[in-house]
Amino acid sequence: MKLKSRLMTGEEMSRALRRIAHEIIERNKGANGLALVGVHTRGVPLAERLAGLVEEFEGVRPVVGKLDITLYRDDLTEIALQPVVKRTEVPFDVHGKSIVLCDDVLYTGRTARAALDALVDMGRPAVIQYAVLVDRGHRELPIRADYVGKNVPTSRAEVVKVKLVPVDDEDGVELHEVDG
Amino acid sequence: MMATVDIEIPTPARERKRNLLDFADWSVAEVQALFETADVMAQVLTRTIKKVPALQGFTVGTLFFEDSTRTRLSFERAARAQSADVISFAAGGSSLSKGESLKDTLQTIDQMQADLYVVRHPAAGAPSQIARWTDAAIVNAGDGRRAHPTQALLDAYTFRQRFPGFDDFRGKRLAIVGDVMHSRVARSNVELWRKLGGEVVLCGPPTLLPPQVAPGVHRSHRLAEALEGAHAVMTLRLQHERMASSLLPSLAEYVARYQLTERALAGAHPEALVMHPGPLNRDVEIATEIADGPRSVIHAQVANGVPVRMAVLYTLLVGKR
Numbered sequence: 001m002k003l004k005s006r007l008m009t010g011e012e013m014s015r016a017l018r019r020i021a022h023e024i025i026e027r028n029k030g031a032n033g034l035a036l037v038g039v040h041t042r043g044v045p046l047a048e049r050l051a052g053l054v055e056e057f058e059g060v061r062p063v064v065g066k067l068d069i070t071l072y073r074d075d076l077t078e079i080a081l082q083p084v085v086k087r088t089e090v091p092f093d094v095h096g097k098s099i100v101l102c103d104d105v106l107y108t109g110r111t112a113r114a115a116l117d118a119l120v121d122m123g124r125p126a127v128i129q130y131a132v133l134v135d136r137g138h139r140e141l142p143i144r145a146d147y148v149g150k151n152v153p154t155s156r157a158e159v160v161k162v163k164l165v166p167v168d169d170e171d172g173v174e175l176h177e178v179d180g
Numbered sequence: 181m182m183a184t185v186d187i188e189i190p191t192p193a194r195e196r197k198r199n200l201l202d203f204a205d206w207s208v209a210e211v212q213a214l215f216e217t218a219d220v221m222a223q224v225l226t227r228t229i230k231k232v233p234a235l236q237g238f239t240v241g242t243l244f245f246e247d248s249t250r251t252r253l254s255f256e257r258a259a260r261a262q263s264a265d266v267i268s269f270a271a272g273g274s275s276l277s278k279g280e281s282l283k284d285t286l287q288t289i290d291q292m293q294a295d296l297y298v299v300r301h302p303a304a305g306a307p308s309q310i311a312r313w314t315d316a317a318i319v320n321a322g323d324g325r326r327a328h329p330t331q332a333l334l335d336a337y338t339f340r341q342r343f344p345g346f347d348d349f350r351g352k353r354l355a356i357v358g359d360v361m362h363s364r365v366a367r368s369n370v371e372l373w374r375k376l377g378g379e380v381v382l383c384g385p386p387t388l389l390p391p392q393v394a395p396g397v398h399r400s401h402r403l404a405e406a407l408e409g410a411h412a413v414m415t416l417r418l419q420h421e422r423m424a425s426s427l428l429p430s431l432a433e434y435v436a437r438y439q440l441t442e443r444a445l446a447g448a449h450p451e452a453l454v455m456h457p458g459p460l461n462r463d464v465e466i467a468t469e470i471a472d473g474p475r476s477v478i479h480a481q482v483a484n485g486v487p488v489r490m491a492v493l494y495t496l497l498v499g500k501r
Contacts, residue, residue: 068220071234071262071494084213085220085494121229 001159001176007152010171013133016149017046020131021053023147028098031055033126034062035097039069039115040086042104045164046133050102065090067101072114094123100147104162106132109143134173136160198496199318201308202327203371211376214491215337221487221494225261235264238497241294241316243286245271245301250458250482251321251331255298258489264497267292282306283313290314296497299323317496325364331457332368334488336376338481339412344451349376355406355448357383357438358416358465361390365457366416370397381406384438387427403437403444410448414455415440415465431464441467445475453477 008016028034031054038047044066055061068086101115112130119128131147136154152175154160159176163169203211224232240259242252252268259266269289280288289297296317299307304324311318322328339354340346354373360366360382370380374396381398382389383406389399400406407413418434428434445452454466454475462468471478 071220071224071232085217087220088223117233121232122227 001178004158004175004177006172007134007160007175008150008173013149013171013173016133017049018053020147020149021050021057024050024100024129024131025054025058027129027146031058031060031062033096033098034060035065035092035094035099035125036062037065037067037090037099037101037115037119039067039101039103039111042162042164042167043067043102045167046104046131047100047102049164050100050131062100063092063097065092067115067118069111069114069118072117074110074114088118090122094119094125097125098127098129099125100129100131102131104133104164105160106130106135106143106145106148107138107160109139109141112143113141133162134160197315197317198499199307199311199320200329200492200496201311201318201320202329202368203332203375206375208375208377211333211336211372214333214488214495215340217491217494218337218484218487221261221490222484224490225487231261231263233263234494235259235262235497238264238296239267239292239294240264240493240497241267241269241289241292241297242321243269243289243297243299243301243310244321245282245299245306246322248300248321250485251300252298254482254485255319255321255330255489255493257486258493261486261490262494264493267294282309286310286313290316296493319492319496322364325362325367327368327371328364329368329372330485330489330492331365332372333492334481334485335365335369335414335455335457336372337488338455338477338484339453341484342453342477342480343411349373349378352378352411353381353409353449354378354412354414355381355383355410356414356416357403357406357440359388359419360384360416361388362419363416366414369414370394381410383407385428385434403440404447407444407448407452410452412453412455413440413445413448414457415460416457417459417461418465435464439463439465439467440470442469442473445470451475455481458482 025031036047036051038044047064051062051064066089068088070085129146132145133149135145135148135151138156157178161174161176163172165171242255244252256266294316298319298321299310300321301323304326307318307320307323320327320329356366373380381400383400383403386401393399454470456466456478460466462471
């Protein structure tokens with residue numbers, strides 16, 4: 001896999017996240033009853049980051065949850081002899097909450113579909129919205145994001161790689177090409 | 181999720197097949213991963229909707245050639261909690277009693293196209309034999325005196341979950357008391373506990389202990405000595421048919437020497453856990469005050485059976501897909 005281009009620097013990512021945080025506050029008329037749920041792996045630091053920004057702008061920190069959607073997937077792209085399932089930690093009642101589902105890349109929409117199933121199994125949120133850092137197209141399901149950091153037209157042979165502290169050692173978004 | 185490129189890797193089902201017959205071909209890391217998956221499954225079972233679609237479209241067959249209620253129930257619950265379909269076969273009243281061979285029976289059942297069979301059989305090695313006749317994955321749910329790996333997994337999982345300040349199995353001592361000789365539960369526990377790095381002490385009258393034991397496994401005929409410093413104590417049901425075959429002089433003598441009581445536990449680790457694979461005979465191998473006491477994790481063992489078996493089914497089936 002080789003690097004084709006840098007789609008976002010750490011600074012650009014930071015600006016996009018600040019904008020998304022403002023949009024979330026505007027759309028939900030504040031931060032009351034707001035919950036951010038990150039999808040493992042990189043949706044989790046994204047949700048944390050957005051929660052911090054909402055707190056900075058509104059003085060109220062939304063509750064944050066982590067969602068592992070492995071048990072809800074229909075594609076199981078990572079076929080391994082020993083599949084790894086991570087913990088889901090949603091330490092609040094989702095009932096009646098305004099939930100913003102956070103993920104790094106929106107691609108086929110299958111992860112979002114699985115995440116929606118996982119969330120509604122926990123209760124009945126008032127509303128579920130969807131925030132992504134990068135929308136790269138190629139949807140296979142009728143799913144769209146409410147908040148998008150950057151729209152990036154890609155080919156299927158490309159891989160969008162999001163790097164987020166603390167999962168990675170720096171912030172940034174890169175476009176890679178699969179060899180051959 | 182990071183975006184990944186879908187690459188179709190056509191792999192025949194046969195090559196992807198994984199069984200749980202015993203722990204011979206399971207690494208420590210794989211067992212630890214099973215425990216971690218079981219943690220997630222346990223969490224699923226605490227939700228309002230105690231079900232996930234992880235195994236939708238898969239069929240799990242339970243083939244019980246020997247009586248069992250709790251193990252079969254536990255596996256069925258584990259399959260259904262992941263949305264798998266379950267088909268059940270019990271030997272009583274089946275064609276087996278009409279003279280059909282095991283192979284013919286299996287090949288007939290196999291036409292139902294289950295993806296995994298949970299097999300219990302009175303003959304040691306029967307699940308391994310069945311594994312050779314089918315493409316479905318096999319989970320051994322007890323074969324003769326040989327192995328009962330999911331029981332050992334749930335015992336170790338319970339220990340890992342309940343022992344205060346647990347870090348790992350190294351230096352942890354498990355004492356197994358009673359009819360070790362005829363117990364597949366004991367055999368599988370010895371195998372797994374040793375694999376994970378723990379020590380094992382077997383205790384019982386000479387007629388009920390195996391004459392030879394693996395390295396790192398100790399034998400003792402004295403209960404107090406066996407329980408000295410033990411972190412977990414497992415008592416086994418005394419099978420009354422052994423009395424008839426004169427392996428034991430008298431029930432009263434066995435109770436006097438080997439019953440797990442408060443006094444017998446005095447030398448064990450202060451936080452030692454008491455386990456029993458069930459069914460238990462109160463005031464025979466275990467005093468009621470101990471079975472119902474604060475150290476007892478007997479109910480936790482049964483409860484943990486479901487998430488542990490969910491993890492086993494998930495790992496074998498999704499790995500196979």
